[in-house]
Amino acid sequence: MFDQKVIGMLLEGIRDTLYMTLASTLLGYAIGLPLGIVLNVTKAGGLAPNKIIYRVLDIFCNIIRSIPFLILLILLIPFTRALVGQSYGSTATIVPLVVCAAPYIARMVESALNEVDAGVIEAARAMGASNMQIIFKVLLVEAKTSLVTGATITTGVLLGYSAMSGTVGGGGLGDIAVRYGYYRWQTDIMIVTVILLIVIFQIIQNLGTKVAIGIDHRKK
Amino acid sequence: MSEIEIKNLTKKFEAGGHTVVALDDVNLNIEKGEIYGIIGMSGAGKSTLVRSINYLEVPNEGRVLIDGTDLSKLSDKELRIKRRDIGMIFQGFNLLEQKNVIDNVCFPLEISGMKKKKAREKARELLETVNLSEKEKSYPSQLSGGQKQRVAIARALATNPSILLCDEATSALDPQTTASILSLLKEINEKLNITIVVITHQMSVITDICTRVAIIENGKLVEEGTVEEVFDSPKTDIARELISNKKESYSPIESLKAEKVIRIVFSENSAFEPVISNVILKFNAPVNILGADTRDVGGKAKGEMLLGLPDDEQLQHDIIRYLKERKLTVTEVRDNV
Structure with a gap:
């Protein structure tokens, strides 16, 4: 049953899953982190309040986050095809994953930055810090523990979504589970892929928690 | 020319549809090298007043002049540079929790663009001044309230300011620690000839270290003079109340x-x-x-x-x-x- 071919396929599945999860997390942060910072800065009472910018981004994030991932995956097929040339496979799946993740990450970042003590920000202003300095040297530094916790949660969610994309030919472990477990009734292979997903999830979560605790200097 | 001149300062806040007047036509001159106390009950507007001195709070009317420079005439950048000349400490200390003591003291220097090595030297000097050299590598969470305020004082002094603003700096501390922080402030005032503005609701803080005092009530400056004058013969009810340290007259x-x-x-x-x-x-x-x-x-x-x-x-x-x-x-x- 578990011959060379199946093992090779599972290894490939692990590789593709990690590729999709990590790449979409990274690209998601490339968009979501600045978006979250802008949300925090422009909110009422933020460093540079701006009602219009905040409202537009706020609504934009809510709209995308309210679309179920599977629907987003299908809706974005033309866009994905235009961007990477095809609408199936691991690389193509990264597109909807990033679109889905970016507003989610933005909210995570926004709320992490909201937790930074207003007094510390005021102290920095009193020292003559510019808004940019406050963002990069105060907000992001003081919020680093919540940011890492948020990143861990995001990676976990994207791991799950990447598996979900298997239903439309996304590649990775989810794809294997759907093809073998659902279409061919090979329950054993499906169970193995599920176990592999559980193990990967645990590793990500534990690693994230360890890092978050390790860099936190607030309670020691 | 006084070092700090506050002229006809008025500040209003919009809260829930109606206007609250936090400061009402306040006039005040603070001279170079003195320790000036501003006292009032909570909500009197004293915090707003001190935060106007470095323009954290921009007044609706009136002017604030530091060494003759009108803060309202400065650009954002000029104001940020001016703020390096005005240190500030707070009731809640407001230290960066994720940075250790020395990095906290280095922070204003880092912002001003000083090289790290030079900043560290300066920070060590200041930690010696506030008697905390051995805590250099500690994080704020490992310090007591008094130690945190000492770090905050060192941090506020890092850029060699000529003015130090203290916003209820001892209100979160026990009486003994308060006394040690106040004597530190007095020592700094004498050693560096730095002008200190102290905001408090405790008359004991004023009588301990201040040379002159202003009393604020409902956003208005109601009494002003040397601490001795005000203590010996208070003219207003509020002054008597603050001296008697009782809620009622x-x-x-x-x-x-x-x-x-x-x-x-x-x-x-x-x-x-x-x-x-x-x-x-x-x-x-x-x-x-x-x-x-x-x-x-x-x-x-x-x-x-x-x-x-x-x-x-x-x-x-x-x-x-x-x-x-x-x-x-x-x-x-x-x-x-």
């Missing part, structure tokens, strides 16, 4: 209401004569001591006493004259009801 218990109550203040040189005993012997009249206290006002020992006088008006008049002749400061607290 002098209002002796019901049964004593018919009496005339006066407050006398002894200075060091007048404390030798047993005045009260002499009054009783001389006038052959009972004097009721309602309260007494001693305090250190700007380094001078001061005693204060609340006396209930007999009903006879002529007698009251004579006693007050007698006390005044003995060089005591006498203020009438309450007339016959």
